[in-house]
Amino acid sequence: MGEWLSIIGIGEDGPAGLSEASRDALAAAEVVFGGPRHLAMIAHPDKRAWPVPFSLAPLLALRGRRVAVLASGNPFWHGAGGSIARQIGPGEWRAFPAPSVFSRAAAQMGWRLEETPCIGLHAAPHERLRPHLAPGQRLIVTLRDGAAPQALAEWLAEMGFGASLVTVLERLGGPSARIRATRADGFDLADITAPVAAAIEVAGAGRVLTRASGLADDFFEHDGQITKRPVRALALSALAPRPGEMLWDLGAGSGSVGIEWLLAHPAMRAVGVESDATRAARARANAARLGCDRLEIREGRALDVLPALPRPDAVFVGGGMEENLLNALWACLPGGTRLVVHGVTLETEALLASWHGAKGGQMLRIELAEAAPLGRRRGWKSAYPVVQWSVTR
Incomplete structure (x- = not known):
């Protein structure tokens, strides 16, 4: 087919900020696609705005013509380039990048870009920031519109980080750029104009999500069906999450294991299966609140749902394992999949002991006791032992 598409990065300074190669590519284009704001910056006889909802179909229909x-x-x-490159062959397009909003914001703030999480909130909920909220952390975020900075500041205050300094950066790179700062809990900026970003210096006494496995149980809403913190930490250690991997959490309950799997790395993926609709809704809410809205919850019995699930790298079954489910898993799991099963009842322990003898892996018996009041003194209150079988298929 040959090269027919030019993907051109343009800043708030418009065509004046384009490189000579970018200007040549734009001049040679028969058709120019873009958002209304970008199209208004240029003169061209055939300008076409992206459809709403966004679709690449009109662009792909022009394959073979000169398009920018x-x-x-x-x-x-956080731009259209990645979506386009997935649909068009590597020899069909050429890119002309300009400095990103994140680069411009970091340069204005004097922050090292490689040390600063950069997060696109223009089409995502504020909760995506939740794992990053810790005193002293610096963040740069892009925002949807002029009303978004105040909404972000209010959310930070609700999370206990109202002392954070929020610097609002408007129209960076253009002649009307403006930079203003205020505390989140005293946000008083008005007349904010998009495109807009915010640089956040996190401060306050809000709760911080720890990076080690085993978040406190009260981070999760639950009805008692939750893998408790110490046992969850051991489960995640055995599941051994690696960047980009997919987890099946069968019997998701509160969603705690799937959520902590996702918190391990931004590229992690997870699907939870839960037969109880109320628990499924609770797991979704927990995931959204903790910045892991990408946790997918499917409702139904695990045996019924298995055939439609994406290929896993690891599988966790937190309880209620039966032989028919174990047989089904062993039959469908690809080689190399890590399987971790917990059991509390004698029947499940016997089942796992049998499979451990036949398939190998590692068996652990986890016995925990917590200090609790005993009259006027304290004593050990033991939890039910948990048996963990972990094996690689």
Whole structure:
């Protein structure tokens, strides 16, 4: 087919900020695609705005003609570039990136970009920031519109981080750029104009999500069906999450194991299966609140749902394992999948002991006791022992 598409990053300074190569590519284009704001910056006889909802179909229909796409800054950082490159062969397009909003914001703030999490909130909930909220942390976020900075500040205050300094950066790179700062809990900025970003210096006494496995149980809403913190930490250790991997959490309950799996790395993926609709809704809510809205919860019996699940790298079954489910798992799991099963009842322990003898792996018996009041003194209150079988298929 040959090269027919130019993906051009454009800033708030418009065509004046384009490189000579970018200007040549734009001049040679028969058709130019972009958002209304970008299209208004240029003169061209055939300008076409992206459809709403967004679709690449009109662009792909022009394959073979000279086409240019305008995108903000670097098209491959929260831009259309990645979506386009997945649909078009590597020899069909060429990119002309400009400085991204994140690069411009970091340069204005004097922050090292490699040390600063950069998060796109223009089409995502504030909760995506939740894992990053810790005193002293610096964040740069892109926002949807002029009303978004105040909503972000209010959310930070609700989370206990109202002392955070929020610097609002408007129209960076253009002649009307403006930079203003305020505390989150005293947000008093008005007349904010998009495109807008915020640089956040986190401060306050809100609860911080620890990076080690085993969040406190009260981070999760639950009805008692939850893998408790010490046992969850051992489960995640055995599941051994690696960047980009997919987890099946069968019998998701509160969603705690799937959520902590996702917190291990932003590229992690997880599907939870839960037969109880109320628990499924609770797991979704827990995931959203803790910044893991990408946790997918499917309702139904595990045996019924298994055939439609994406290929896993690890599988966790937190309780209620039966031989028919174990047989089904062993039959469908690809080689190399890590399987971790917990059991509390004698029947499940006997089942896991039998499979351990036949298939190998590791068996652990986890016995925990917690200090609790005993009259006027204290004593050990033991929990039910948990048997863990972990094996690689």
